[in-house]
Amino acid sequence: MSYISVGERIAIFGGVYNNHLSLAALKQDASGRGATTMICLGDMGGFGPSPDKVFPLLQNDPNMFVMQGNYDHSIGNRLEDCACGYTDPRDNHFAQISYDYTAANTSDHFKDWLRDLPTEFRFEFAGKKVLCAHGSPRKVNEFLWESNSSDIFLDWVLDQFECDLLFVTHTGIPWLRHLPSKDRWVVNVGAIGRPANNGEKHVDYMLLSTDSQGKPHVEHIALHYDYEALAHEMREEGLPEEFVETVLTGWWTTCLEILPAKERAKGVY
Amino acid sequence: MQDLQDYPTLNFQHLDTLWLQVTGTLCNLACLHCFISCGPKNDNHPMMSLSLIKDTLKAAATQGTREYYFTGGEPFLHPEIKEIISLTLAQGPLTILTNAILIDDEMASWLAKTFEDSPYSFDLRVSLDGTTPEENDTIRGRGTFVQIIAAIERLVGHGLNPVITVTTCHAELAADEGRQKFIELLKAHNITQPRLKFLMPFKIGRESRRKGGEGCYTPAERLYLEDVPDPNSDHLQCDSCRMVTAHGVWPCPILIEEEGARMSDALEDSLHPIKLNYSACYTCHVGGVSCKT
Ligand code: SF4
Ligand code: SF4
Ligand SMILES: [Fe+2]
Numbered sequence: 358m359s360y361i362s363v364g365e366r367i368a369i370f371g372g373v374y375n376n377h378l379s380l381a382a383l384k385q386d387a388s389g390r391g392a393t394t395m396i397c398l399g400d401m402g403g404f405g406p407s408p409d410k411v412f413p414l415l416q417n418d419p420n421m422f423v424m425q426g427n428y429d430h431s432i433g434n435r436l437e438d439c440a441c442g443y444t445d446p447r448d449n450h451f452a453q454i455s456y457d458y459t460a461a462n463t464s465d466h467f468k469d470w471l472r473d474l475p476t477e478f479r480f481e482f483a484g485k486k487v488l489c490a491h492g493s494p495r496k497v498n499e500f501l502w503e504s505n506s507s508d509i510f511l512d513w514v515l516d517q518f519e520c521d522l523l524f525v526t527h528t529g530i531p532w533l534r535h536l537p538s539k540d541r542w543v544v545n546v547g548a549i550g551r552p553a554n555n556g557e558k559h560v561d562y563m564l565l566s567t568d569s570q571g572k573p574h575v576e577h578i579a580l581h582y583d584y585e586a587l588a589h590e591m592r593e594e595g596l597p598e599e600f601v602e603t604v605l606t607g608w609w610t611t612c613l614e615i616l617p618a619k620e621r622a623k624g625v626y
Numbered sequence: 627m628q629d630l631q632d633y634p635t636l637n638f639q640h641l642d643t644l645w646l647q648v649t650g651t652l653c654n655l656a657c658l659h660c661f662i663s664c665g666p667k668n669d670n671h672p673m674m675s676l677s678l679i680k681d682t683l684k685a686a687a688t689q690g691t692r693e694y695y696f697t698g699g700e701p702f703l704h705p706e707i708k709e710i711i712s713l714t715l716a717q718g719p720l721t722i723l724t725n726a727i728l729i730d731d732e733m734a735s736w737l738a739k740t741f742e743d744s745p746y747s748f749d750l751r752v753s754l755d756g757t758t759p760e761e762n763d764t765i766r767g768r769g770t771f772v773q774i775i776a777a778i779e780r781l782v783g784h785g786l787n788p789v790i791t792v793t794t795c796h797a798e799l800a801a802d803e804g805r806q807k808f809i810e811l812l813k814a815h816n817i818t819q820p821r822l823k824f825l826m827p828f829k830i831g832r833e834s835r836r837k838g839g840e841g842c843y844t845p846a847e848r849l850y851l852e853d854v855p856d857p858n859s860d861h862l863q864c865d866s867c868r869m870v871t872a873h874g875v876w877p878c879p880i881l882i883e884e885e886g887a888r889m890s891d892a893l894e895d896s897l898h899p900i901k902l903n904y905s906a907c908y909t910c911h912v913g914g915v916s917c918k919t
Contacts, residue, residue: 444824446805496860504719504745505719506692507691507693507718507719509690509692509717510690510692510693510718512690513640513690617749618741618747618787621787621819621821622741622819626819
């Protein structure tokens, strides 16, 4: 188990998807809010431009803890695809474009780094046990969507993995759930690499701190960054216009089949 | 008698998905490819009573169940379907597999409101087996294409977006071109976010008798130990689901008419390893089939 020691304000984020511009913005924004620890829940590649640009922002920082997502596992181990398991041929087509692009443009030493990353973090915070995982604590590529994760199930997960606060990513859409039975929380931090299919151009992360009574407090932060510059870079790199559209509009255009009915109904496509 | 030694074992991980055969084997249709021979007169598995459903939901809650699926038969034949839906949705996300024909305007409107009001996902999966009456009706029965399309229009009219489930009896339906035809059909009926699921047919139940028995599994179509050497393999749905009917608990929605597949009376007594000793298991393994959406 990877126990880490953390500060009093912690920025927790995931789903970088090659977006080095939002990652740089996140570091600035979180520091500005007094965060002294940053935790990245993985999925560095996919979707955006120039994969190698994100690694200098993540490495060699004693206050930055980075874990491996499914994408990082695939890229690090030089696998053929991202193992996202889409069945729709159109989704597969676009997923493969970003995967092949990311694999071809990630340097070998960064691939090795991705391969060797830890897969979970644990720490104590305000007397509570915190667990960070990529998809879910039991499976790296399990999707915890807000609308298809019952309280009953989440309580079971927290019991199984002995924690009071659980942070995950992997779906790209943020949510927070308070579980009243034992006063616990499950938080999906969303993604900083791509907007959350809500028509907004910003991306999302979470800030963990304590409230006036010394209890853990999780704040959802809308992170603004230069998305037009990102769209420009994506076009320069010849990435599909469908991806650029998402950056410019805040609506997902591909890989929609995995969305549960509720999340799907909120989008345009 | 089969020698069970020769078949792979699959461990049970956790009850992620609970299936409820709410109307048993009773259906308003009698499709030729139905893998459980459902029909208006088949009460092999009768309807589940409201009190049995309540008890089952309670048992599922103590297991930390994530999500629920209703199937049949035709779930909308159940006289108390609204109450059953509400009770289940209070506990977790729900998907209903239906042929949709019985969903009238009043029901469609109630379903849409229920979808809006529920914090958990509430999904309908409507079966349609072709993009033309000729294609669909040879399998699902005369006149059903028009009825199903009308029902889809009612649902869409009230703001719902069902997943259209296609059984690939005509193999070409799953190919790109067949898929495109379905997308176009749905677009023509105002569905701007097409949601499709293609399912391989299981060659049991009525499907096995279609085409004069040609549709049966051959003795070679079975699983051997070496097919699933790891009992913790996670590629089969039955490591994390169970099916409850009025007659007890089964490992999955597929096997409820297979002799010997019944596991127990109570849900909590069925959460243990199973033998993959049915021909249908071959389809799940080879085709990567999951009944979930
Ligand atoms: S396939 Fe579905 S609709 Fe057709 S008879 Fe079987 S249960 Fe009824
Ligand atoms: S038919 Fe499929 S789901 Fe059912 S027990 Fe066999 S492998 Fe599992
Ligand atoms: Fe992921």
